[in-house]
Amino acid sequence: MNKKEMAHELLIKNNINVSYQRMKIMEYLIGNHNHPTVVDIYNDLKEQIPTFSKATVYNTMKLFEENNLVQSISIKEEEVRFDPDISFHGHFLCKECEKVYDFPVEIKGLKTSFEEEFNVENSYYFLKGFCPECKK
């Protein structure tokens, strides 16, 4: 099954009306590990979609997030990035090249009385520093 088929199936399965733009964005996200911003998505797709607009990307990413097709990552203050991998894992931001890396996290001993009192819906583990390429 190719990306187009996967994208189509994902939209249908989540009761999201299919449109050309939504398909293109979903195809772009599938298998993408670059944690793109709205502007990244917009820039990378505007050639393919003559009348493409940022507002559509904002609308679409909001819709995808509400339907748990992506998670939003605000590891860097000014901008929101998106990750099509919605499983819990860590994100590392390199302060030099600004790349975001995924990494596995195993958090043990976290269940405390806190999680009985609070209704936790989302969790994020962020690290910042320098990646192998950028550390001297």
Place this chain on the structure above:
Amino acid sequence: MNKKEMAHELLIKNNINVSYQRMKIMEYLIGNHNHPTVVDIYNDLKEQIPTFSKATVYNTMKLFEENNLVQSISIKEEEVRFDPDISFHGHFLCKECEKVYDFPVEIKGLKTSFEEEFNVENSYYFLKGFCPECKK
């Protein structure tokens, strides 16, 4: 030792020149568990400081962060909050009342090959959901 004395000592100890504004901001932060934004700090102090400006708050918080007197928390996309407690602990954002709560975190089994390759300088653990008062 009162807040004024504590604030003064903290600035001196970190080789930060003392000014009226910096003192006021530091006094405001000491013992504050509200995770204020720049705008919060500005609003809460502007009565006491007639000519106060947001630019000064931005400058000062940047300086404080560089000197490890506060940590910045970008748990909510649009805004940066500050925490005078620089120890590692979790932050919980209530989606309803938007309050940010601190909680202790014990992360075990995290040392992986990842942390040997990457030079980690900061870490954050964020949760989102509904606090005891806001969950139905």
Place this chain on the structure above:
DNA sequence: TTTAATGCAAATCGTTTGCATATCT
């Protein structure tokens, strides 16, 4: 008196909003 901090206004940038147009069902 020389350096550093402050304050104001303008600029920037990501994001949101309103509304008209186009596209699906």
Place this chain on the structure above:
DNA sequence: AGATATGCAAACGATTTGCATTAAA
């Protein structure tokens, strides 16, 4: 047709910048 999605431009809000003024060393 009727509902929904798209696109454009204007609005917004947090943050940054430039520069003149003021305070501190």
